[in-house]
Amino acid sequence: MTESAVHPAPWPAPYASGAVEATVTVPGSKSVTNRGLVLAALAAEPGWLRRPLRSRDTLLMADALRAMGVGIEETISSSSAAAGSMTPARGAGQSFTGEAWRIFPNGLHGPATVDVGNAGTVMRFLPPVATLADGPIHFDGDPRSYVRPLNGVIDALRALGARIDDEGRGSLPLTVHGGGALDGGTVEIDASSSSQFVSALLLSGPRFNQGVEVRHVGSTLPSLPHIRMTVDMLRRVGAQVDEPETGGEPNVWRVSPSAVLGRDLTVEPDLSNAQPFLAAALVTGGRVTVRDWPTRTTQPGDALRRIFTEMGGSCELTEQGLTFTGGGRIHGIDVDLSEVGELTPGIAAVAALADGPSTLRGVAHLRLHETDRLAALTKEINELGGDVTETADGLHIRPRPLHGGVFHTYEDHRMATAGSIIGLVVDGVEIENVGTTSKTLPDFPQMWTEMLAGAGA
Incomplete structure (x- = not known):
């Protein structure tokens, strides 16, 4: 080179x-696309993700889920404008909009290796998913990913019953030894460095045996709209969520155990x-x-x-x-x-x-x-x-x-x-x-x- x-x-x-x-x-929202991919991968039936963003972060997420056994098929249609879908920017071609992704949740399994790049959503959302896989899932990424905070997710998953090998770093690289299920329950975390710690646990919460109750015990909690996005998307796939925004206890989110429904989701x-x-x-x-x-x-x-x-x-x-x-x-x-x-x-x-x-x-x-x-x-x-x-x-x-x-x-x-x-x-x-x-x-x-x-x- x-x-x-x-x-x-x-x-x-x-x-x-x-x-x-x-x-x-x-093009479509990265935050919605990656949350939609995770929820579709955890669903009990196939689903659609329409107008998704195709970028490094979302392709890393899709490839990671594929490595764990999820089927993701991309369909690109030149007739999207006539069908009422978002059309690409003038002259930009189809490079950032796969018109629709069909997601087949075939069961999560390892062994697998996941490249998170430097994508916060991938490095934080997928370790909880990996606890539900049958087999070890190894996570690695760009050099910068090694210094980005991940301890909130690692410590919380261990408290909920997961086995994770990170050699005591509290960061990448790490291996999640999935057992096919996770007990779940109540956990306290300090999410003051990233709201993604909360979202990561909530997204997989419906699939935990006891669901999950996440209690933020830190001082500040940044980027609350992203947690609201997570809650909204969980409810759209059939999950029951109690949250502070709807009269719940401050800084506490509860997700009940349930099946996740396959949906037809259009990305903003x-x-x-x-x-x-x-x-x-x-x-x-x-x-x-x-x-x-x-x-x-x-x-x-x-x-x-x-x-x-x-x-x-x-x-x-x-x-x-x-x-x-x-x-x-x-x-x-x-x-x-x-x-x-x-x-x-x-x-x-x-x-x-x-x-x-x-x-x-x-x-x-x-x-x-x-x-x-x-x-x-x-x-x-x-x-x-x-x-x-x-x-x-x-x-x-x-x-x-x-x-x-x-x-x-x-x-x-x-x-x-x-x-x-x-x-x-x-x-x-x-x-x-x-x-x-x-x-x-x-x-x-x-x-x-x-x-x-x-x-x-």
């Missing part, structure tokens, strides 16, 4: 010569991945419509309507989707992002272009994501001339005139899209390893360039 193949040249971020005017189709567009496109309208004073924006959703990305409106835009939700219009000025914001931490990189990029300072709070847990996102954002924006400082739980951003330069991504897809937002209005920004966007948003460079066609870029 050549040196250029290992370290491709930085991607020149397109510069917008005018206001962006575009309509885009964002990924609203967090819509962020850079909405931001394009905000920072250029343009207008962007994201097709098929749901009127009701548990996705954290829906908060963008409120946050970006406070930063100077306006939005309208119609049957066609969400149309966001920039107001010509970008305002600073003081905002608690604890429930929507994944939106922080894009919001930080917009805040660096605002007319006043911003404080982003409640996101200390981002130091343990794909990279240390707080340190990475601080370093990269400051190297373009910005003035960003880390706080105990977030960032303080003071706008400064920015200049071009290389924006490093640290193999983090949201760093790549954040740098691209800045590059819209700062000439000469280059994105190192823009290909990392394949984690959740394949074809991002092409989608981004085509969005700018209306702005004369």
